[in-house]
Amino acid sequence: MRLPRKSRFIWRSDGFRIYSSNRKFLWFLLPSLLGVSLFVLIPFGDVVRRSFTTALSGEFCGWDNYVSVFRNQAFRLAVKNTLRFVGVCLPILLVVSLVIALAMQWVPVLEKCKACYLLPMAMPAATVVLVWKLVFAKQGFLSGLLGVQYDFLAGDRAFWVLIATYVWKNLGYTVVLWLAALRTVPVDIKEAARVDGAGAVRIFFHITLPYLKGAAYTIGLLSFLNTFKVFREVYLIAGSYPGEEIYLLQHVFHNWYTKLDLDKMAAGAVLAAAVLGAVALFMGRLLEDED
Amino acid sequence: MQNRTQKKIRRLLAGMLGAVLLLTGCTQSQQKQADVSQAVNESGAQGGTTVSTGPVAKGRYVEQEIPWAENHGGNMPVALLPKADGLYLLDAYYTDAEVKLARADFSNSSEMPQIYNIDSATLPKVLQDRMKAEDYITDMVMAENGARMYTVFTFSKTEEQRQYFHDKYFMDAEGNEVPWDGGGSVSREDMVVYTYGYDGCFYVYNHKRDEEGGALYRVNAADGETKYLMDLDFYAWNINVFGGKLFAGNDEGLHIYDLTTLQKLEEDTGLTELVKERLGVSNGNYATGFLLYPGEDESVYVATDKGLYRHILYGNVSELLIDGTLCSLGDISKLFTDMYVEENENGMPVFYFLYDNLKLMRFSYDPEMPSVPEKTIHLYSLNENSDVRLAITAYQSLHPEVYVLYEVGMSGDDGVTREDALNSLATRIASGEGPDIFLMDNLPLRSYANKGVLMDLSGLYGDLKSEQQYFDNIVSALYTGEKLYTIPMLFHVPMLAGDAKILSGITDVESMVKAIEDYRMPKSGLRAGLIRPEATLQCMSYTHSGSWLKQDGSLDREALTEFLTICKKLYEADRADISQEDLDYRMDITEYTTDIFNSHYFVSRQMGSMVMNRRIFGDAFAIGDLGGEIKYEFNYFYAVLKQIEGTDYMLLPGRGNTCMPEAMLAVNAATTVPEEACAFVKYMLSDYLEDTELLSGIPISRAVLLDMEKNPFMEENDPWGAYSYHSLGTPDGEIFQTEVAWQQENVYAQYNKMLDSIDSVNCCEYELLNAVLTGGAPALTGEKTIEETVDEIAKKVQIYLAE
Known part of the structure; x- marks a missing residue:
């Protein structure tokens, strides 16, 4: 997640807070985004990585798996x-x-x-x-x-x-x-x-x-x-x-x-x-x- | 000020969180240790100690076999009896009435205790006379004063029928024998069950023939005075008396009675739960699947194959003192005969168990032994394998420092299908938590090997070969290039038996089919005893299934067509000379398992039984498989074979000389305990099998097989005499008896020569074999053409093969 350039963090006793009134929606999105990232995006990233490696040894094999799948x-x-x-x-x-x-x-x-x-x-x-x-x-x-x-x-x-x-x-x-x-x-x-x-x-x-x-x-x-x-x-x-x-x-x-x-x-x-x-x-x- | 306080609170919370994480442990190895601890705890912690993941908890019961100082010769241990000078073993002998006393001498604690035979001449004269008369003594109990109760089995053949008698006797401490008939209420035909109550009295349960229930008697060991106590409305298979209570068990439950009031007490559900799986296990009279022994403070020691428990009567909790999976208690091939408990110098109980194979085991508490083995080997198989279970038990007895955790994917109790089990296994392997050792039976060997899941065992096999002989011709057939991914512990051989002259002309499968086709039965009957299409497909798949796939992994339709053609010819030839009436008769009296993948890779068609069909029904040929221990399987097969003059046997012809491997061991390439896993595999392939009598296949170790071929009766007077008798009755009342004797060396030489000629191994893909065996029958019966059947099978497996 890339934050707006003008945004800044300030450490307060009640935690982080972003001083940018038009970016408040990010805070509402964050819990969901974290969950999706943790349980979907990151695992999917791992799947993408694995699609370029061999099954268990994890050696890089290029497009071989895709070729094998198409065939x-x-x-x-x-x-x-x-x-x-x-x-x-x-x-x-x-x-x-x-x-x-x-x-x-x-x-x-x-x-x-x-x-x-x-x-x-x-x-x-x-x-x-x-x-x-x-x-x-x-x-x-x-x-x-x-x-x-x-x-x-x-x-x-x-x-x-x-x-x-x-x-x-x-x-x-x-x-x-x-x-x-x-x-x-x-x-x-x-x-x-x-x-x-x-x-x-x-x-x-x-x-x-x-x-x-x-x-x-x-x-x-x-x-x-x-x-x-x-x-x-x-x-x-x-x-x-x-x-x-x-x-x-x-x-x-x-x-x-x-x-x-x-x-x-x-x-x-x-x-x-x-x-x-x-x-x-x-x-x-x-x-x-x-x- | 407020900020400072909040900072402090935050720091404190952070510190506490860190401490919690540190204490609970986050590393993988610690997690594994926790898993192991949990696994052992689930099956029961040792000595009642709590297992933690911190410093290794110590203290566990370790077992020790008390060896015999000399050859004991007996085979029917019936009781343990503590005396002042040692622990006495009472050994009756069913076949020639030999009754022996032996003594385990523990007087010198610095030396290994041993068991000594006591001269038979010291036995009461009455017993010596019975031995001379070759009476069959089937059960016996003894009191501390030497008084005994026992049963003598006799039968007489009247003109109408055979009559069997169980004559019961009481013998006083001086050796005077008195017939015991319960005061006239017990007949010669009735069966009785004895127990000694450790209160100076015997207790006898009398089961009246052809009646429900029976009666309980108390017999004073001093003078034989008998008192009727009460009737029981069920047939008790075993009884125990202690603490003024009777514990009578049968397959329905464990019934408890108060012997003072003679009233039935409520069920002890905790106790019943412990023994319920072993309630019906018995050898008929003296050995059982569980034992009870009185403990202190209303407690009872309960021994089962799961282990030894201390149970407070009517309490909710039972304490596991000895885990059966870590010692010989878990060996289901042995039954308990008796148990004895004494205290050592530290006040800790020491347990003795006498087994029906005359082994006496002692379990004593070792405070230095880790309560949970520090290392765990996970062994996985799709189906339960009793041979592996026995091997684990034997290994645990020798290696208490390692815990072998045997996991069965499809236990049969939980509805888990093969696919479920394979999915679960795949998850574990993919996450690096796979088992250390696989039993590859019914697992996708080719797939696992290709994916690098399995360790190359060629080096391990090389080490084994340097130590002892193996059937190298069979193991060699399992190599994939230079690599060996699995080694079978056992194997079966498909065989053909029939007239020696005809067999001599059979060189391949075509000549075999022609020989069976050309044969003409002298009367109505089957030529090959195959009867059903499923059996024909199964038998011929032994030798052909390896040819159904081409090198590139695609289906070889030509080979499959040829296979079905051969099967069809065989099936038709088999029933060419049998009348419909006789065929229906054979179908009715022969039970065939159609659910072929229920428990084993193939349905057992033991050659001994197949050849017996030849004898009973006059089948011209017998086709089946041979495997198992020499004493029980080959010798029986050969004994039956030789009952028909001119009969011989050979390997079943097919595409190569094939065998069927069983208990195929493989090691996970990613195991965290490679040394321990390999050591265990080596052990399973070693000569430990020599002492195992319940093998379900021929050992891959030739050394073990050669050892089995040695006649254990050579020192007896008649070394080549029969050691076992088999009787088979037909529904018509005809009795076929077989005397099983040890064979001469040349017989085993011929057998070994046949095994040496094996050059291939039947390792067919499960899905393909399943498709052929379940879908091939219509081609044989003519419901479909062979081409149609091949098409259907191809359609069934094409997706699997394409994946």
Whole structure:
């Protein structure tokens, strides 16, 4: 943290104090910054360092780990699956949750029980996994209902089960966020538009949606980050080596860790962080440009 | 003024903080010491002392084996009895009724005490007569005055059935024998359990055959007067009487009775907690998994495999006096026979334990011995390994200055999966806190070796080789270039047994398959006794799994296809001549473990049992594996083999002559105690194994194997006679008996020649082996084609191999 040039410290009986009235926000940031530095930034710096060294001996090896990661078929498969997963589930989640939020605005009764929509987030992963196994296994409830003998947890079907798991788990939370955002849309503007003869669709696309852009960035980013948390369910259902359709980035990191491929894991983590950071920046920039 | 005061307060606080940091210790080594102390404390501090990280606390019980001055010959120690001139050992002998008294002489404290045999001629004449008559004396207790109670086992064969009798006797101090029948309420068929109450009386628990519960009697050691005390509504496996209380144990719990009021007392939960895991451990009559001995002030000494505790009756806390993990008490291969406690000149109790292998151990308090060993070796294995556990116990007895902490990743009690355990281990290794020694069974050997986790043991092995012979052909197969990362303590060999003429024509796996295919059973039956596809895959994986991966680490589909093709041919040939009815019968009576990774790397298909199937069912060939101690495994296998004329054995043909290593030892390259770790590894590979009878594999030390081949009965009258008898009954009531005898040198020479021909080691990646063994069966049964099965297996492992 670089302090402003004019700032100075003075030792007083009650501790440090910065004499710069426009820098007081730093003091509010400091606890959080310290925590983030201690538990995120510094360890990540260590990961970056390790990505240029061998696993346990710590010898400098240049870009070898990155080359090894890029050449690794398992990593490439995991990246492909993860991108596919994000590409499919993120639009589904954002659109479906927004539609439900809009519906809830129109049907006030639904909004009264919005706390219930958060229930999936409160359910322990082990319970969720058990239920999903009961439903989607070869001898499960769904197979029985359809009168077939499909193992929905195998092959490409497992991918769609995973999408359903993610959407189900995050839908309520996202709906609540959309609801909060919808409340920020000025009612008088919508009323004025309606008086001017604009229909519901037109009002939505020309008034509501532009007002939701700021929230969309936050919701989109949170949902994007949440896609990486679905590993827990996948791992509990299929272990370290699930079908190749649902083999995600976290699997490869997890397995590298188990096999002590810490060098590859560090390089992979740096690459993943870079991509995540780039996506976040891109989304932010996109929003700014449109503003 | 105020500023000064605040400054003072700050300085004072800073000083106090510094002092706290200094006293608690911040360095890594101190933290490690604290961890060790904590670990030992969790398993129990020695002598009840508190361990600190400051100056080393001293004082611990150390053990000493009291040696026999001469060959004792017996094998059934039944009791310890203190007398004025020493501690007497009572030794019965099940097979020829030899009853011996021996005495541990401690009169000269400056010399090592020894145990001396007492001339059998000094025994009461009645016992001498019983010895001559070769009666089977199965249990015996003795009082201070020399009075005894014992059981003589006899059986008679009537026309309808065999009848077994347990005749009970009381012998007074003068040696007069009187049949004991509990005043007429105890029959010849009933089983009894004796104990001496150290109050001048024997206590006898009578368990009536085919009835729940039994009755307790008190027998006066002076005149044999018997008094019925009470009925017990459970079958007591062992009883102890002291302090006016009866402690009767069975697998359900430890029941306590007041012998004055004859009322059952409430359970002592603390005492039950101590012994609960050993309640059901017994050899049937005289040896048990735990012992109780009266202490002072309502206390009781409790000995289990966890150690020796002092427990105040109905108290909440038990004090661990001797940690079982640091001495022979933790040796689960031995059972307790009796225990005796005396006080030394300083008033400290000295403990004696008699084991069922006739070893007498003495534990005395050494005030100079550090209460916690100063150095700790962490040994890690994924699954529990009893051979390693025994080695640790033996090592601890010799090296009380080192603490070997054995950690099992998957204990089976806590739901930890293999992946959980490997993750946890990886964390420890990555943080520099990894174990000092690994047991590489089921651990990723290749990955750990490539990452530099493992120490190169080639130098250590060189030292070992200079001292004694090893199966160098096997160890050599484990080298990676010039480096050796693991040395197995034991190994198994896959074998094929069958008609000697047919075997002589088998040179490789193809000729073996053809020989089995061409064989025609004279009647309905299995040709190779494999029965199930899983067993076929398992047996053939012994010799083929090493070929499934190419040099670059990718899957060799051709080798896998060839393997499944061979297995399919074998599986089909095996059942070509058996009727469905007979096949169902074989399936019903044979239990196969399908959960192949439950406890061991492979399911045991002991050759002795496989060849016995050949004898019972007429299987043409037997395929399985051989490992273990000569006396119990090879001699039994060979005895069964020779019951069918013209039968021979050979290594199971495959891709090379293979063996399966077990208890693969490796040392952490980053260990902080390299010398101690290497010393322990050397010990585990040394001749200590010679005295171990419960080995689960063939020792890698050839010297140990050669020593095992020496006939311990050479000095007996009939050195080549049977020393063990095995009976196997079929559901049809047919009995197959096997007399196991020591073999001639040429038999062992042939065995050694076979072991010398081994040139490769079966070390397949766990995930790959698992995928093949669990996914290969459909190819054999015809549910899927071999190509489809190979595709599925390849799909399963491709991600693993790609990582």
